[in-house]
Amino acid sequence: xxxxxxxxxxxxxxxxxxxxxxxxxxxxxxxxxxxxxxxxxxxxxxxxxxxxxxxxxxxxxxxxxxxxxxxxxxxxxxxxxxxxxxxxxxxxxxxxxxxxxxxxxxxxxxxxxxxxxxxxxxxxxxxxxxxxxxxxxxxxxxxxxxxxxxxxxxxxxxxxxxxxxxxxxxxxxxxxxxxxxxxxxxxxxxxxxxxxxxxxxxxxxxxxxxxxxxxxxxxxxxxxxxxxxxxxxxxxxxxxxxxxx
Numbered sequence: 001x002x003x004x005x006x007x008x009x010x011x012x013x014x015x016x017x018x019x020x021x022x023x024x025x026x027x028x029x030x031x032x033x034x035x036x037x038x039x040x041x042x043x044x045x046x047x048x049x050x051x052x053x054x055x056x057x058x059x060x061x062x063x064x065x066x067x068x069x070x071x072x073x074x075x076x077x078x079x080x081x082x083x084x085x086x087x088x089x090x091x092x093x094x095x096x097x098x099x100x101x102x103x104x105x106x107x108x109x110x111x112x113x114x115x116x117x118x119x120x121x122x123x124x125x126x127x128x129x130x131x132x133x134x135x136x137x138x139x140x141x142x143x144x145x146x147x148x149x150x151x152x153x154x155x156x157x158x159x160x161x162x163x164x165x166x167x168x169x170x171x172x173x174x175x176x177x178x179x180x181x182x183x184x185x186x187x188x189x190x191x192x193x194x195x196x197x198x199x200x201x202x203x204x205x206x207x208x209x210x211x212x213x214x215x216x217x218x219x220x221x222x223x224x225x226x227x228x229x230x231x232x233x234x235x236x237x238x239x240x241x242x243x244x245x
Contacts, residue, residue, distance in 0.1 A: 001043035010161070018151050019158030025145045026159075030084035063083060081137035083188075086128035087121045091236045095122060096129075099231050101215065103132045106229040108203060110217040113233035119218040120190055122233060127188045132214050136185040144191035149198020156187065173202050177209030184212035193220040200225040 017216055028036055037045045042072060089096065102109045103126060111119045127138050141159045147153060153172035157164045162179050164172050194201050196219070202224040206213050217223065222230045 003044065011130050013163045019154060021145055022142055022155045022158055026084065026140060026142045027140065043224050066189060072136070081139050083127055083138055084124060089121065092118070095231075095233060096125060097125055100129065102229050102231060103142060105215070106227065107207065108209070108215045108217070108225065108227040108229065110219055110222055110228050110230050111233055112219055112222055112241065113231050115220055117232055117233055117235060119242050123188050123190065123216055123218050125213055127186060127216060130199050132186060133184055134186040134214065136183045138186040138188070140190065142190050143195060146195065152195060152198055153200055173205055177205050180206065180210035180213050182212070183210060186214050188216045190218050192217055192223060196221065196223050199223045203228070206222075
C-alpha cells in the first residue's frame with residue numbers, strides 16, 4: 001500500500017506523497033510501463049514475471065531486503081546514485097562527445113529539443129559515463145509527473161533520500177540548498193519544460209548555496225537559468241553510403 005511504501009522507503013521521515021509517485025514513475029521508465037500496476041484504493045503491485053525477479057534479485061539479496069530487523073542502509077552510500085540502466089546509443093557519438101565536453105566545463109547543461117527526439121536517452125548515457133566530478137553520486141529526478149513547480153524541491157529530495165521540513169513547501173528550496181551545500185554530485189532533471197518558471201530560481205539558489213552540485217537538464221526549451229549552457233539536439237541523420245537504397 002501507499003503508506004507501507006512510504007514507511008519502508010523513507011523510515012521515520014515525513015515526505016510529500018508526490019515523492020512516491022515520482023519514484024514509481026522512474027521504476028516504470030526503467031522496467032517498462034507494465035512492470036508496476038496501480039490498484040485503485042489499495043496501492044501498487046509488481047507485475048513482472050517471477051522468473052525475471054529471481055534473475056534480477058538473487059535469494060541472498062531478497063533476504064537482506066526483506067529482513068525487517070536489519071537497519072535500512074543509506075541509499076546514497078550503497079548505490080552512489082539512482083540512475084536507471086543506461087541505454088544503448090546509436091548514431092549519437094558526436095552528441096555524446098560534445099555534451100560531455102560541456103559537462104566537464106559547465107555546471108549547468110540543458111539538452112534541448114523536440115519531444116521524443118532522444119534527450120532523455122542521451123542524458124542517461126552521459127550521466128552513466130560519469131563525465132564530471134560527482135563523488136556524492138549521480139541522481140536521476142523524473143519531473144514529467146510533477147505538475148506544481150513548488151513540488152520540485154520535494155521531488156529532488158525524495159530521489160536523494162533527503163528529509164525536508166514537513167508541511168513547509170515555501171521553505172523546501174532553501175532547505176534543499178542547505179542540505180546539498182557540501183555535496184559534490186550530479187543531478188539529472190528530466191522533462192523540465194512545463195516547470196520553467198519554477199526551475200530558473202531553483203537553479204539560481206542551488207548555484208549560490210551548493211556550488212558542488214552540477215545539473216544536467218532535459219527540456220523542450222531553454223530554461224534561461226543562471227550558468228545554463230544549452231545543447232540543441234537534432235534528429236538522427238541517415239548514413240551517407242551508396243549501399244543504402
